[in-house]
Amino acid sequence: MSAIWWMLLGAAGIVFAALLVLSGGWIAPSEQPIFDVRLAGYDTAAAQAFVDALSAEQRRLYLGVFRTLDTAFPVLLAATLLFGLWILAGAGWRFSQICAAFFAAAYLVADLWENALVAEILRSTATVDADLVARASALTVSKWVTLGLGLYLTGAAWLRGPGWTR
Numbered sequence: 399m400s401a402i403w404w405m406l407l408g409a410a411g412i413v414f415a416a417l418l419v420l421s422g423g424w425i426a427p428s429e430q431p432i433f434d435v436r437l438a439g440y441d442t443a444a445a446q447a448f449v450d451a452l453s454a455e456q457r458r459l460y461l462g463v464f465r466t467l468d469t470a471f472p473v474l475l476a477a478t479l480l481f482g483l484w485i486l487a488g489a490g491w492r493f494s495q496i497c498a499a500f501f502a503a504a505y506l507v508a509d510l511w512e513n514a515l516v517a518e519i520l521r522s523t524a525t526v527d528a529d530l531v532a533r534a535s536a537l538t539v540s541k542w543v544t545l546g547l548g549l550y551l552t553g554a555a556w557l558r559g560p561g562w563t564r
Contacts, residue, residue, distance in 0.1 A: 403481050410474035413467050420464050427451035430510055432460070432515045434468065437542050439535035442528040445519055449526055456531060472509035475545075476502050479552050486555055495555050501548035508544055512537035 421432045428451050433440060440448075452460070479502040483495050491499075515534035519526050 400481070400485055403478065403485060406468060406474060406478040406481055410478050413471045413474060417464065417467050417471060420459065420467070424453075424458050424472050425456050425464060426493070427453070427456060432513070433519070433534065433538060435537055437536075439539045441535070442526060445531040445535075449519065449522060452520070457520055461517055465517060468513055469510065472506050472513075476506035479548055483555065492555070494517045494549060494551060494558075498548055498551035498555055501544050504542060505544040505548050508537050508541040512541055538554060 426432055427448065430448050430451060433445070433448065434550070472541075480499055483491075483499050483502070486495060512534055515530060515537060518530055519534060
């Protein structure tokens, strides 16, 4: 296994741990989960309640350090998956690896786009925009679906080894 892959995996793990600490310990108001971890998405009322419950300090933290780490994490995770698939490919890419790479890349796009829309929601000073919330929520769900498929297919490719052709 390549040292680069282990470094990517380690960096992704460290950033993920920092995100967990920040989101659970300092950002999430009144036991409400942050937007990023709502697997089934959220509606306008839930988004408004979350934004209204945030203190000024929580909002700054979410838009500052947390957002920076939340931008780095999907890049590191997608790079870990894609680099692992590249190592596995060896002599040539299999269809399964191409599918896994597609979902890893789709996850990256969905997560980064979601982060941008969540930042817009958090910058709302009054009522949150329902269309913006609907788009952000759809991307939250998409992020989790594509990540799940990417992880599953990457894991399957690794377990089956370089000879997996289907």
